[in-house]
Amino acid sequence: MRELSLNVMDVAQNSVRAQATLVRISVTESDRSDRLVIEIADDGCGMTEEQVNQVIDPFFTTRTTRKVGLGVPLFKLSAEQTGGSFSIRSKVGEGTVTTASYVKSSVDMTPLGDINSTVKILIQCNPDIDFLFSHSTDIGGFELDTRELRQVLEGLPLDTPDVLMWITQFLDENTTEIYGGKTV
Numbered sequence: 001m002r003e004l005s006l007n008v009m010d011v012a013q014n015s016v017r018a019q020a021t022l023v024r025i026s027v028t029e030s031d032r033s034d035r036l037v038i039e040i041a042d043d044g045c046g047m048t049e050e051q052v053n054q055v056i057d058p059f060f061t062t063r064t065t066r067k068v069g070l071g072v073p074l075f076k077l078s079a080e081q082t083g084g085s086f087s088i089r090s091k092v093g094e095g096t097v098t099t100a101s102y103v104k105s106s107v108d109m110t111p112l113g114d115i116n117s118t119v120k121i122l123i124q125c126n127p128d129i130d131f132l133f134s135h136s137t138d139i140g141g142f143e144l145d146t147r148e149l150r151q152v153l154e155g156l157p158l159d160t161p162d163v164l165m166w167i168t169q170f171l172d173e174n175t176t177e178i179y180g181g182k183t184v
Contacts, residue, residue: 003113004038007078010071011040011098012122016129018044020095024132027115032138036102036112047090055088075100082106116171119144123167127159135178142174
């Protein structure tokens with residue numbers, strides 16, 4: 001994939017299909033430690049150890065619409081090509097945690113891409129699922145928690161245009177701040 005945010009979308013959609021009610025997406029960037037770590041965790045149905053081993057195989061998919069599943073194997077490959085690491089931890093009935101760690105200075109580093117749009121689209125397309133998105137850099141960090149939004153909105157759906165516009169502005173303003181005033 002051309003940008004890591006598309007891998008995040010793919011894994012988060014797997015969480016949705018696994019009937020998660022909460023999906024946590026964490027992006028931690030550090031120039032000081034030369035790392036980018038992306039973690040997607042859910043409270044979905046989880047997987048057995050055998051399923052975890054199968055999911056990293058590009059010729060395995062649970063979907064019936066195609067015979068291959070390249071999303072997770074490509075995510076794993078993108079991390080490992082930089083000298084980073086990849087892991088999936090899962091427990092049936094409890095959920096799954098997928099972690100990709102990258103060496104930022106690697107010539108093989110894939111750009112993060114538009115992670116804010118990815119998060120907004122996930123919320124827009126799955127308004128009944130809660131998302132907790134956190135993004136941090138060496139300068140600072142922020143968090144968007146749809147559970148908190150639901151309390152403030154008092155029943156107004158998350159996929160309402162005005163709410164989505166606020167989410168977009170919130171993500172963009174906070175991202176600019178954690179990149180030291182530079183737009184990404």
